[in-house]
Amino acid sequence: MLVGAAEGAGRAVAGRCHGTGTGTGTDTNTGTGTGTGTEGCRGTERFHGTGSHPGTGSGPGTRRPRVARQARGPARVTAPTRHSLAVMRVDYSPGSIDPGSFYRLLTAVIVPRPIAWVSTLTADGETANLAPHSFFTVASTDPPVVQFTSVGRKDSLRNVEATGEFVVNIASEPFLDQINETATDFPRDKGEFDAVGIGTEPSLRVKPPRVASSPVALECTLHATLGLGNSTVVFGRVVHAAVSEEVLVDGDPDIRRLRPLARLGKNEWGTVGELHERARIPYRDWERRN
Numbered sequence: 001m002l003v004g005a006a007e008g009a010g011r012a013v014a015g016r017c018h019g020t021g022t023g024t025g026t027d028t029n030t031g032t033g034t035g036t037g038t039e040g041c042r043g044t045e046r047f048h049g050t051g052s053h054p055g056t057g058s059g060p061g062t063r064r065p066r067v068a069r070q071a072r073g074p075a076r077v078t079a080p081t082r083h084s085l086a087v088m089r090v091d092y093s094p095g096s097i098d099p100g101s102f103y104r105l106l107t108a109v110i111v112p113r114p115i116a117w118v119s120t121l122t123a124d125g126e127t128a129n130l131a132p133h134s135f136f137t138v139a140s141t142d143p144p145v146v147q148f149t150s151v152g153r154k155d156s157l158r159n160v161e162a163t164g165e166f167v168v169n170i171a172s173e174p175f176l177d178q179i180n181e182t183a184t185d186f187p188r189d190k191g192e193f194d195a196v197g198i199g200t201e202p203s204l205r206v207k208p209p210r211v212a213s214s215p216v217a218l219e220c221t222l223h224a225t226l227g228l229g230n231s232t233v234v235f236g237r238v239v240h241a242a243v244s245e246e247v248l249v250d251g252d253p254d255i256r257r258l259r260p261l262a263r264l265g266k267n268e269w270g271t272v273g274e275l276h277e278r279a280r281i282p283y284r285d286w287e288r289r290n
């Protein structure tokens, strides 16, 4: 399992303090590039990257001594540095600490993450695979495209590449333990639906089955994959959405009925907490008010 594997990675503190100061962007990398497939993009379209990194850069400043820490959690560049904001921050440099530690930092702060419970089929159609992926979001609304990221080459990714199809089943609160069980690293020929005992129902537009108990199934065809370092981002064109009547209120999915789970840092999971409603403020109203 991704989380376990990453946690198993070393926790060595190897970061460097990069000093104090309020830099003004002198380390800016402002290149705009059009990368055309050099990072392993495959699929129906080419990936055109536009990279612009404004760089708020902290200046070289005064180097402070390093202090090793044994505490759990991401390896830290331990000397706090004072920035122009009147807060003390701890700086982390991805180049200087091990990737496992930086992974732990990212997954602890980019939270909460929705969970795509991804069902796929092997090329021979014999084995139905199911695995949670929390690096998951909407990539485009028109056409509707969703994306999930496989860290490493896992069965879900292999099946999508081989068949060009998958289903995103929304991970709902009552199924937390089942979802976690499907993250077990079963052998490739052992499908999680059977192993964990999860009921299927046929999809309408693709071959991989839906999770019968999941309130929402997004049936997808492969749009493109993008290789990025140790990971592959999978983009899926949503060709059909099937939503349980039970989660609809006045025709819209209702959060209190959907009860989506979220992935947090470490081995933590979250549920929906307090809700707050705010209407967007059109600029003309903003002007009147301020």
Ligand SMILES: Cc1cc2nc3c(=O)[nH]c(=O)nc-3n(C[C@H](O)[C@H](O)[C@H](O)COP(=O)(O)O)c2cc1C
Pocket: 001, 002, 003, 115, 129, 130, 131, 132, 133, 134, 135, 136, 149, 150, 151, 152, 154, 155, 156, 157, 179, 180, 182, 183, 184, 185, 186, 263
């Ligand atoms: C809640 C949760 C979220 C996860 N998110 C991801 C993810 O975004 N990407 C990933 O590669 N693995 C993720 N994993 C780990 C995979 O689910 C795990 O490696 C699984 O065995 C992959 O199954 P597969 O080989 O059948 O595709 C997650 C695990 C859990 C429990």
